[in-house]
Amino acid sequence: xxxxxxxxxxxxxxxxxxxxxxxxxxxxxxxxxxxxxxxxxxxxxxxxxxxxxxxxxxxxxxxxxxxxxxxxxxxxxxxxxxxxxxxxxxxxxxxxxxxxxxxxxxxxxxxxxxxxxxxxxxxxxxxxxxxxxxxxxxxxxxxxxxxxxxxxxxxxxxxxxxxxxxxxxxxxxxxxxxxxxxxxxxxxxxxxxxxxxxxxxxxxxxxxxxxxxxxxxxxxxxxxxxxxxxxxxxxxxxxxxxxxxxxxxxxxxxxxxxxxxxxxxxxxxxxxxxxxxxxxxxxxxxxxx
Ligand code: AMP
Numbered sequence: 001x002x003x004x005x006x007x008x009x010x011x012x013x014x015x016x017x018x019x020x021x022x023x024x025x026x027x028x029x030x031x032x033x034x035x036x037x038x039x040x041x042x043x044x045x046x047x048x049x050x051x052x053x054x055x056x057x058x059x060x061x062x063x064x065x066x067x068x069x070x071x072x073x074x075x076x077x078x079x080x081x082x083x084x085x086x087x088x089x090x091x092x093x094x095x096x097x098x099x100x101x102x103x104x105x106x107x108x109x110x111x112x113x114x115x116x117x118x119x120x121x122x123x124x125x126x127x128x129x130x131x132x133x134x135x136x137x138x139x140x141x142x143x144x145x146x147x148x149x150x151x152x153x154x155x156x157x158x159x160x161x162x163x164x165x166x167x168x169x170x171x172x173x174x175x176x177x178x179x180x181x182x183x184x185x186x187x188x189x190x191x192x193x194x195x196x197x198x199x200x201x202x203x204x205x206x207x208x209x210x211x212x213x214x215x216x217x218x219x220x221x222x223x224x225x226x227x228x229x230x231x232x233x234x235x236x237x238x239x240x241x242x243x244x245x246x247x248x249x250x251x252x253x254x255x256x257x258x259x260x261x262x263x264x265x266x267x268x269x270x271x272x273x274x275x276x277x278x279x280x281x282x283x284x285x286x287x288x289x
Pocket of ligand 1: 030035039040155157158159183184185195
């Protein structure tokens with residue numbers, strides 16, 4: 001396994017692979033790897049010849065008051081873990097290497113035939129509370145796609161909105177690759193694995209699985225015939241409120257394609273999605289029912 005830090009260096013490897021007609025699988029990450037990341041890598045290893053992961057904490061997708069500086073970084077530990085998943089190349093550039101003189105950005109806006117007031121995918125859910133976040137994500141992912149030129153790129157359902165937006169961008173901009181989304185990997189108690197779980201105190205961690213439990217409660221209600229989303233959201237909120245020090249950013253039931261809010265369930269599947277602060281740590285989770 002190679003660790004490469006320059007764009008020139010990784011392009012050379014990619015060139016060589018393409019000359020040998022190898023297919024390239026790509027898993028973009030911000031590091032602090034866990035089993036959720038490894039599941040994406042293992043799938044990539046199964047489906048493609050050469051697997052590249054990127055480890056880059058992207059300043060462009062963090063707000064000024066967010067955790068960019070303290071986001072966990074551990075390249076050595078990550079390299080050890082990635083090796084166990086059969087990783088071929090880690091691309092771990094510096095911020096300067098990625099953004100020297102960048103003045104171009106990728107973003108979404110309303111297509112010309114739609115009312116300008118219509119809320120676009122990047123402004124909903126996490127986009128509402130993290131302005132500019134998805135512009136940062138789309139810009140870095142586009143740069144990484146251009147550098148790595150993958151045949152298949154792998155994303156996790158844990159970040160449902162992110163995966164949806166990236167798939168839409170790849171379609172809109174005719175990017176020559178397939179975007180795959182894989183299921184959320186959870187801790188044994190149900191908490192979605194996340195690099196940010198490291199911020200939780202022992203007490204916070206012991207309560208954090210209630211986020212998933214609240215989603216399962218909602219699923220149960222829907223399966224037993226509840227159609228009124230306000231009622232379902234009320235049940236979710238009631239469970240979340242029992243987590244000490246929690247503050248709800250949003251809880252929504254939405255169309256999994258358009259992310260439009262649903263008031264009454266008429267067709268399925270629906271997306272149940274939430275973002276909650278546990279202490280200062282913002283956690284997200286979702287299920288599709
Ligand atoms: P991150 O390092 O948090 O930016 O995540 C990198 C990729 O791993 C993204 O596509 C995430 O959706 C995915 N990912 C993160 N956590 C999980 C998880 N628990 N299960 C599956 N995929 C995940």
